[in-house]
Amino acid sequence: KNEVEQSPQNLTAQEGEFITINCSYSVGISALHWLQQHPGGGIVSLFMLSSGKKKHGRLIATINIQEKHSSLHITASHPRDSAVYICAVRRVEDDKVIFGPGTSLSVIP
Amino acid sequence: EAQVTQNPRYLITVTGKKLTVTCSQNMNHEYMSWYRQDPGLGLRQIYYSMNVEVTDKGDVPEGYKVSRKEKRNFPLILESPSPNQTSLYFCASSGTSGRGNNNEQFFGPGTRLTVL
Numbered sequence: 446k447n448e449v450e451q452s453p454q455n456l457t458a459q460e461g462e463f464i465t466i467n468c469s470y471s472v473g474i475s476a477l478h479w480l481q482q483h484p485g486g487g488i489v490s491l492f493m494l495s496s497g498k499k500k501h502g503r504l505i506a507t508i509n510i511q512e513k514h515s516s517l518h519i520t521a522s523h524p525r526d527s528a529v530y531i532c533a534v535r536r537v538e539d540d541k542v543i544f545g546p547g548t549s550l551s552v553i554p
Numbered sequence: 555e556a557q558v559t560q561n562p563r564y565l566i567t568v569t570g571k572k573l574t575v576t577c578s579q580n581m582n583h584e585y586m587s588w589y590r591q592d593p594g595l596g597l598r599q600i601y602y603s604m605n606v607e608v609t610d611k612g613d614v615p616e617g618y619k620v621s622r623k624e625k626r627n628f629p630l631i632l633e634s635p636s637p638n639q640t641s642l643y644f645c646a647s648s649g650t651s652g653r654g655n656n657n658e659q660f661f662g663p664g665t666r667l668t669v670l
Contacts, residue, residue, distance in 0.1 A: 480661075486591075486664050487661070487664065488664075493648075535657075539610070540602065540610075541612055544598070
């Protein structure tokens, strides 16, 4: 069983829809990251969470430490949101970073 | 501008020819890391460094070396590259080696390596 799992693996949405991507992990962590990767390869950090909730524009990220679960929400989705979204955690025991498999999002006009 | 730079961005080489991929950050970050990304396998950590002269193996360290002689630089060395090291490599840095809300990761642009 992977230490970091994401769901769904693939997601197609109509423009304007509310989108949720989930991440669950099985290890103790010091931080959780949400990353975005567009076709062409560059990786952008969207959020770093160690507790609670963060909001940036149309993006909201939450984390529940007790349940070992995080969600990334996109409100009013737009075709430019089409990308792969990756959850990554930093293990508290050794500071290693473990990545989820990614969620491929396609937003259709 | 705060950034992580990597060089080269693209490299085609042959089996056994030693190479170095450089990584540099200008944010005075303690934590630096190298990752590789492969289709179907996702991102995996190769090596990381908590501070100068401190390096640790990630999940896939075989065939790689790193050094951290200065805080800003973290080169990745392939002493004898092999075709299975063909991959997309990313360097990243973050602000603290501990907990807290300030250790966001900043990624370099990536280095696409092909080993023939």
